[in-house]
Amino acid sequence: MPTNFVQELRWRGLVHDIMPETENFLKENPTKGYIGFDPTSDSLHIGSLVQIIILMHFQNAGHSPIVLVGGATGMIGDPSGKSDERNLLDQESLNKNCNGIQKQLEQFLNFDNSFTNTALLVNNYDWMKGYSLIDFSRDIGKHVTVNYMMAKESVKKRLSSEAKVGMSFTEFTYQLLQGYDFLHLYKTQNCRIQLGGSDQWGNITTGTELIRRKEGGKAYAMTCPLIKKADGTKFGKTEEGNIWLDKKRTSPYKFYQFWLNTSDEDALSYVKIFTFLNEDEVNEKIKEHEIAPHLRLLQKIIANETTILVHGIEELKRAEEASQILFGKATGEALQKLDTTTFLELFEGVPQAEINRSLITNGLNIVSALSGDIGFLNSNGEARRALKESSISVNKSKVNQDFIITKEHLIGNQYILLQRGKKNYFILKIAN
Secondary structure (H helix, E strand, C coil), X not given: CCCCHHHHHHHCCCCCEECXXXXXXXXXXXXXXXXXXXXXXXXXXXXXXXXXXXXXXXXXXCCEEEEEECCCHHHCCCCCCCCCCCCCCCHHHHHHHHHHHHHHHCCCCCCCCCCCCCCEEEECHXXXXXXXXXXXXXXCHHHCCHHHHHCCHHHHHHHCCCCCCCCCHHXXXXXXXXXXXXXXXXXXXXXXXXXXXXXXHXXXXXXXXXXXXXXXXXXXXXXXXXXXXXXXXXXCEECXXXXXXXXXXXXXXXXXXXXXXXXXXXXXHHXXXXXXXXXXXXXXXXXXXXHCHHHCHHHHHHHHHHHHHHHCHHHHHHHHHHHHHHCCCCCHHHHHCCCHHHHHHHCCCCCEEEEEHHHHHCCEEHHHHHCHHHCCCCXXXXXXXXXXXXXXXXXXEECCCCCEECXXXXXXXXXXXXXXXXXXXXXXXXXX
């Protein structure tokens, strides 16, 4: 018998709208449910992580999750929550995006066929590619009235006098296509519930209505709230853009730091949403955090749990080591283990100077490395004084006037980190 999936999501703050009888149905029936993912990129971002975690809870509760990648609907663009029309993607871009998303989703759910409630991954392009407009209009379109479609919030907003642009017929049909996805999965997979963000409620209920009108069947719907930050800014966004799940787009270090920098107010909700700690554990950790908020216990828990979930334990260890370097608690050995991407992110904004590789190959005296044309310190005299004061470090290790920099000191075979005192940094970049 499955555990209470709805109750689990409710205490975590992940229930926004729910169709009547949904909770009782799920309590009594192990079933199949799906969430659709829009292939607008070849990687998902942390906004999508909420939906992924909901599917993980769904599977943990004894149900069978279906992941739908919108290869067909991605050609149209979902108007929900949008003030203007999306650019349409070509088939090659869509295929690339769908493949990338599929690979990511497979790391979070159990797709093993020997597993009782195995997950299933589908692409709606597979059943839409051969469907002609005439057949779709006759088979599906006649079951949903224009009045019903016009009443949806996503449509009304775009047709209001305040909207920047109107809505094309292409976008208007989106809810009918998504509704057909639900109908198709209901008929072929006995899928009984669709889940999603609160902005999808209109599209989801079009599916339940289509199932009722065309098949005389009963289907269910549930949405979660859209995650927002307490200060009103968009969740998952930084000045540089989205926080992606693909480490080529957002490094594990930056991913880890994003969660570590969460505000106390946001951490109170994020620890429920983005970790799998149970209710008692979460309440205990919140109490500990409130006693000593300066220790940022909740932020560390969230950063650890999410980084392990997305990138694994080894990447978490590397991110933690990198953070220790930044706060002066790590050795030069740890610094030299960094890859160049993390190193440059760690010391973003630090001034740099480029020198020829031959200088390092032959050995570069520390005084020359600190002064002259390089520009870290003003003169050889200032460099020598700083060295006598024991205030100069190379790659986080204190050095004296006799120190020689060689290729063995290179970080990522390309960088040397110079430091005066605690916070004054300078990077030597070795030209290739």
